[in-house]
Every structure is written in structure tokens, then in C-alpha cells.
Amino acid sequence: MNAVIQFWTEHSPIFSILIPAFTAFLLVILGNPGAGALSGDWRQPWRRGISYVSSILGLATAIVYLISASSGQISTYNLGEWSAPFGIVLVLDQLSALMIVLTYALATPILWFASHEWDIRGRYFHAMFHFLLMGLCGAFLTGDLFNLFVFFEILLMASYVLLVHGQGKARFQLGIHYVTINLLASALFLIGLGIIYGSVGSLNMADVARLIPLLEPDQHKLAVAGGLLLFVVFGIKAAMLPVGFWLPKTYAVATTPVAAIFTIMTKMGIYAILRVNGTIFEDDLSHSILANWLLPIGLITSLYGAIGAIGAERLRRFVGFMILSSIGTILIAISLFNTLAWAAALYYLVHSTLIGAAFYLLSGWITSQRGVFKDHFNIAPQMKQHKVVSLVFFLIALMMAGLPPFSGFLGKVFILQATSHSPYQLMIIVVVLIVSLLSIIAFTRIGFVLFWRATTPEDNATTDEFKIYQALPEQSPARNDKTIYLLLSGLIVYMVCASPIQRYMFNTAEQIQNNALYEGIILHKDALNQVISVQPYNPENLPETKYGGESVDPNAHLIPYLIPKETLEGEHISEYKQRQIEEQNMQKAVHPDDAKLKPREP
Incomplete structure (x- = not known):
């Protein structure tokens, strides 16, 4: 039992992504005949059963997240065992737990409703539904701006299919408009990310929030411009004016269960505005423009x-x-x-x-x-x-x-x-x-x-x-x-229950405004208590952890702060690199200045 609890504690933030992801892939592998043959297909009860179980399991996981986060605890999960800001991190806090519970509290009854009749009007309804849940949960959990873009694209691709589910001329016509608008938004999203990365040198949310106040004036204005471009993108997703005229007509042509689940998608844009523009870009210039x-x-x-x-x-x-x-x-x-x-x-x-x-x-x-x-x-x-x-x-x-x-x-x-x-x-x-x-x-x-x-x-x-x-x-x-x-x-x-719920909301709002709290939990510090990051960005300043590692790396002493102990002691780090780490640790104990980042020689 202790092993199960420990496993859950170590990996829990990723389960809300893996559950709908594995479900969707399993449903795709199960196959799907034409819409006209679905009602008599022997696999249809299996599709519905798998979909039900996954949705209920996702809801139970979300409730556990909410209970865990209600104490103010922030859980992180480093994908690929690479620490932030060099790796992608998932962050489970009060806001993400709230949004995941809302997603599954809405998705579970709608899925139950859709599974009686609506799911046989088009192919791969259940698979696309769970890909949508995967994108939503991933977007709510990610602590990386580029990963936010990735999960946005996952949920959008699923929504393209769901919008035209059931076929029809009106759905196809407005589906084209919907896809075109979102492709434009995706292009702007990438441009905004490129501007931020080029000026800040990082896309980790906590790291960007830390670095923006330290930028030179020109770089700072460029980063703010990138943030405002993301605001436009999120505004399109949220359907705010003047970029939200598409919503009434588009949602009107969707089938009943699809239109119902799409109400959470506009809140994805609201969430992104709150998470990114409201808290990451907290400098005076960004706030004054946004306000x-x-x-x-x-x-x-x-x-x-x-x-x-x-x-x-x-x-x-x-x-x-x-x-x-x-x-x-x-x-x-x-x-x-x-x-x-x-x-x-x-x-x-x-x-x-x-x-x-x-x-x-x-x-x-x-x-x-x-x-x-x-x-x-x-x-x-x-x-x-x-x-x-x-x-x-x-x-x-x-x-x-x-x-x-x-x-x-x-x-x-x-x-x-x-x-x-x-x-x-x-x-x-x-x-x-x-x-x-x-x-x-x-x-x-x-x-x-x-x-x-x-x-x-x-x-x-x-x-x-x-x-x-x-x-x-x-x-x-x-x-x-x-x-x-x-x-x-x-x-x-x-x-x-408005009173206790409002207290939770207030604590959530307090938590997401505390960038120092996220910085302390997500980012790692070296022996001199300095955040391990790079500003301005220079790839030569990154410690080398490739196979072999026979070249001189003046930043080898930082490797133990970036990867887990098990990986450090494994076969991926050569003996030569291990000796470099030990020698540099001994040297910086005598000369602390040697612990600073240094570029590698070509």
C-alpha cells in the first residue's frame, strides 16, 4: 500500500493527461465502421463502456487533485526527469485542480447522455471526446508556454472533428470558418512564443515571470509585445470581442452534446488569460496595457x-x-x-x-x-x-x-x-x-x-x-x-455551498498571484542559492549531459541540480563527466566564483 501511495505522490499530476490519452488511443485501435453501421456494431457497447470507465476514473482523479490542492500544496512533475526550466514541468495547484474538476464534472454526464443516441451519428465520437479531455487537462496542468500551445492544438483538432459530428451542410460550412479562425490563432500563438523566447530565453512560466523584470528595456518591451500577442490568441479562444463573433453561429450548428461540452472551451481561453497575462506578465507595463x-x-x-x-x-x-x-x-x-x-x-x-x-x-x-x-x-x-x-x-x-x-x-x-x-x-x-x-x-x-x-x-x-x-x-x-x-x-x-467554495476561490486567487511561491517550488537553485537558469539565453552555457561527454564542460557541477540522482548514477553520464563534476565541486568549495556559468570552448 505504501508503494502505491508513493507512486501516486510521485506521478499524480500526469494521470489526468494519461487517462484520456490511453482511452482515446484504445478507442481508435478498436476501430469504427461508418456512421450508418454503428448502431449494430458489436464493438459499440465496448466503446461506451471504456468511455464511461475512463470518464468516471478521470472524475475521481480530479476530485483527489482538488482535495490535495485545497491545502495550498503545489505538486510538480518533471517530464523526462529534466528539471525546469530546461525540461517541461506539469504543475498541479488550486486553479488547475479546480478547472480539471469542472471539466470532468461537465464531461461525465454529457458523455452519459451522448452515449444513448448521439454517438452513433458519426465516427470516432468517443475517441475524439477523450482527445478533447486530454488537451483540456494538459493545458490546465502545464507549466510551460510551448506545451500550452501543444495541448491547445490537441483539443482544437479534436474539436474540429466533434463540431462536424453528425454531418450536414451548415456544420461543414461553419466548421471551415472555425478551423480557419483557430489556425490563424495558432499561427499568432507561435509568433508570440517566438518573440518571448527570443527576448526572455525561456518558456517555463515561472522562469519567464522571474526574468521579465530583469530584462533590458528593449528586450522587455519585446517580451511584453509577445505577451500581448498571446492575449489576442487567448481572446479568440475565449470569444471576447472583437474576436468572438464566431461563437453564437458556430456552437449553434453543433450537435447537442458537443455544444454542451464546448462551453468549457471558452473557459480555456479565460484560464490562459488569467494564468499567463494576469500572473506571468505582472510587470507594470503589461498590467497597465492590459488593464x-x-x-x-x-x-x-x-x-x-x-x-x-x-x-x-x-x-x-x-x-x-x-x-x-x-x-x-x-x-x-x-x-x-x-x-x-x-x-x-x-x-x-x-x-x-x-x-x-x-x-x-x-x-x-x-x-x-x-x-x-x-x-x-x-x-x-x-x-x-x-x-x-x-x-x-x-x-x-x-x-x-x-x-x-x-x-x-x-x-x-x-x-x-x-x-x-x-x-x-x-x-x-x-x-x-x-x-x-x-x-x-x-x-x-x-x-x-x-x-x-x-x-x-x-x-x-x-x-x-x-x-x-x-x-x-x-x-x-x-x-x-x-x-x-x-x-x-x-x-x-x-x-x-457558496461560502466554503468562495473561500477556496479566494485562496486560489491568492496562490496564483504569488509568483515567488511558484519560483521556489518549480525552479532549482545551486549551491550559491542562485536559480539555475540562463539569461540572456546562450546554448553554450548549458551543461552537457550527452553520451560519452569527453569534452571539457565548465558547467558540469550544475548537472546534479538538473536531473534525478538515479539518472546521474546511471549509464548516461560517463565516468569522465562524473570526475569533472567531483573536481568542480571541490574547486568551487575553495573558489565560490568558479560556480558561475561559463561558456564552453568550441
Whole structure:
């Protein structure tokens, strides 16, 4: 048992990546026939079973992460046994644990819902779903900017396939737009990383945060420019204006479970803004530029989403605009750059993700009961389950518009409380209240069309209208209603437990603002208590650890700080290199200045 606990302690941060990764590869190897043959394929129960087990295991792992991180502990995992900043490191802190729990808390019920009918409408649904989870978890855990790009690409490639799942002209057309936008964002991401690496000399998040204040003025401005370019990229992912117009139409054409799980993807962009632009680039220049732009962007995005919802002609697009509005509200909180505001942003982020997913699921339920009218805001015959559907719609409207006593209201109250020391307090309060009012008007409008003005169904059995109406389903699509109830129940629990949850959010916001804490845990120091890093970057200053190692390396004494003891004593480090390490350690004990980095001779 002790061995199991020790193994978990040493390797736990990577399990949330490996579980969906191995699941996805196993599902690909299992094979997949054409969509038309999936319902009768003998492997389909195996796909669903493997997918269920993996999702539940991932959720259990995420909960363990949350419990472990709640004490304030930060766990790290060095990939390839190379220490940061030379190797890639995974970092499990309170923020990453929160986001992984949110991901699996949303993914598990949606996967259960999708596994009854939706997963047979296209190939490799389960495999792509778990590749998406792998990308999300990896992005939340990585402590390296380039690795963040890698995991972004993994989740995006999976999302490309999931968006067109079920086929259709509209999905294909908007899928092309979605891919084009994200390819452009990926290109900008790489350019931004190149600028940061060229000016800072590192892509490790803790190391970049440490080095930016030490840069020369020209290099510093170049690094800030790279950081702002990443802000644009993250803004595209988060769908903030003016780079977020794509969201309402794109999510509207996705299948119901795909649209629901996609609500977590915009929060990936929010997470990246908070993690990278909010904490790594904490210098005065970055903060002043970001604060000047982020607040107006948040205000405009929030207002635009509410106004767009009023003018929407379809329910799914209405949901997209409401999600856009919630993104603006979160950005407003982040722009305040104080611990209380960031805690409020995190609380509201969880709420907006779950309620957005529940609303997309309700859209699928309503669409199935309106026949040819689908989700268009046209007067149609009364739905067969109009009482229960209207009640669920009313509850979602109260939560999403931010009315008391639900979590949306509490989240906005927390945000408004955090504006007490902001010079823009009055403007923020006015905009938040106006957005809430516009949201209520928008919900009233569509509730009036869908329920209040619904016509009496045709009762003449000889008419075609009667036959069409009778052919409509008597119940919601399988598992649709139960999944909505589960998400809404979770939000009610989230509201009831607001006090301890808010304390966790506050501690999380405090933790991610403490760059010195991350530097002390992630980066290693030598015998002189200096961080082992390179500034400015010069490849000749890196210690050589290749096979053989028969060349003179003046930095050999740093090797024990970069790799584990087991690797140091293994066959990869030659006897010649071992002697160099011992000789230099003896020499620096007499002459401490010899411990400084020195370039190797060609």
C-alpha cells in the first residue's frame, strides 16, 4: 500500500493527461465502421463502456487533485526527469485542480447522455471526446508556454472533428470558418512564443515571470509585445470581442452534446488569460496595457452578448449570445486585478459553464418537441411536455440572468463587491445591472414566444397537422432531461455551498498571484542559492549531459541540480563527466566564483 501511495505522490499530476490519452488511443485501435453501421456494431457497447470507465476514473482523479490542492500544496512533475526550466514541468495547484474538476464534472454526464443516441451519428465520437479531455487537462496542468500551445492544438483538432459530428451542410460550412479562425490563432500563438523566447530565453512560466523584470528595456518591451500577442490568441479562444463573433453561429450548428461540452472551451481561453497575462506578465507595463484594454473589452462583450440575445432568431444562437455575455462579465472581474475580483471571476466561471451546458441541452429537448419549427422563434403548437419544459426553462432563465438566490446572482454580487476600490466602480455596476435587465427582457421574449403564445394543437384527426403533431415524441430525448436535472442540481448545491467554495476561490486567487511561491517550488537553485537558469539565453552555457561527454564542460557541477540522482548514477553520464563534476565541486568549495556559468570552448 505504501508503494502505491508513493507512486501516486510521485506521478499524480500526469494521470489526468494519461487517462484520456490511453482511452482515446484504445478507442481508435478498436476501430469504427461508418456512421450508418454503428448502431449494430458489436464493438459499440465496448466503446461506451471504456468511455464511461475512463470518464468516471478521470472524475475521481480530479476530485483527489482538488482535495490535495485545497491545502495550498503545489505538486510538480518533471517530464523526462529534466528539471525546469530546461525540461517541461506539469504543475498541479488550486486553479488547475479546480478547472480539471469542472471539466470532468461537465464531461461525465454529457458523455452519459451522448452515449444513448448521439454517438452513433458519426465516427470516432468517443475517441475524439477523450482527445478533447486530454488537451483540456494538459493545458490546465502545464507549466510551460510551448506545451500550452501543444495541448491547445490537441483539443482544437479534436474539436474540429466533434463540431462536424453528425454531418450536414451548415456544420461543414461553419466548421471551415472555425478551423480557419483557430489556425490563424495558432499561427499568432507561435509568433508570440517566438518573440518571448527570443527576448526572455525561456518558456517555463515561472522562469519567464522571474526574468521579465530583469530584462533590458528593449528586450522587455519585446517580451511584453509577445505577451500581448498571446492575449489576442487567448481572446479568440475565449470569444471576447472583437474576436468572438464566431461563437453564437458556430456552437449553434453543433450537435447537442458537443455544444454542451464546448462551453468549457471558452473557459480555456479565460484560464490562459488569467494564468499567463494576469500572473506571468505582472510587470507594470503589461498590467497597465492590459488593464486599459481588458475592462472596456469585458464591458462591451457583456453588453453585446445581452443585446445579441434580444435580437436572436433561434434558441441555440440565443444561448451562444448569453455565453458571450457571461464571458464579458468574467473579463470585467479579471480586469480589476485584485484577489477578491479574481475569486469572484472563478466563482462565476464555474456557474456560467454549467448553466450554459444545461441550456444547450434544453435547446435539444425543445427542438425535438417542436417538429419542423425546431428552435426558431416562431409561434408553434404547444409542446407535449410544455409544463415541465417551461419550468426547466424558467429555472435556467433565473440562474443565467443572475437573479437571486442562485449562483449567477451570487457571482455578480461577488464581482460588484470587488469593485469597491476601483475608479470605474459606478460604470461597472451600471453595466452589470443593465446586462442583467437586458437578459431578463431577452428571456421574457423567448419564453413568451415558446410557451405563452403557443397555439392549441390541432385536434381534428383528418388533418395533416394533427398527424404531424401526433408523430412528435411524447418524452424528451433519452437521458436529455435527466442530464439537465443533474447539472441544475449541481448548481443548486454550488449555490448552497457558496461560502466554503468562495473561500477556496479566494485562496486560489491568492496562490496564483504569488509568483515567488511558484519560483521556489518549480525552479532549482545551486549551491550559491542562485536559480539555475540562463539569461540572456546562450546554448553554450548549458551543461552537457550527452553520451560519452569527453569534452571539457565548465558547467558540469550544475548537472546534479538538473536531473534525478538515479539518472546521474546511471549509464548516461560517463565516468569522465562524473570526475569533472567531483573536481568542480571541490574547486568551487575553495573558489565560490568558479560556480558561475561559463561558456564552453568550441
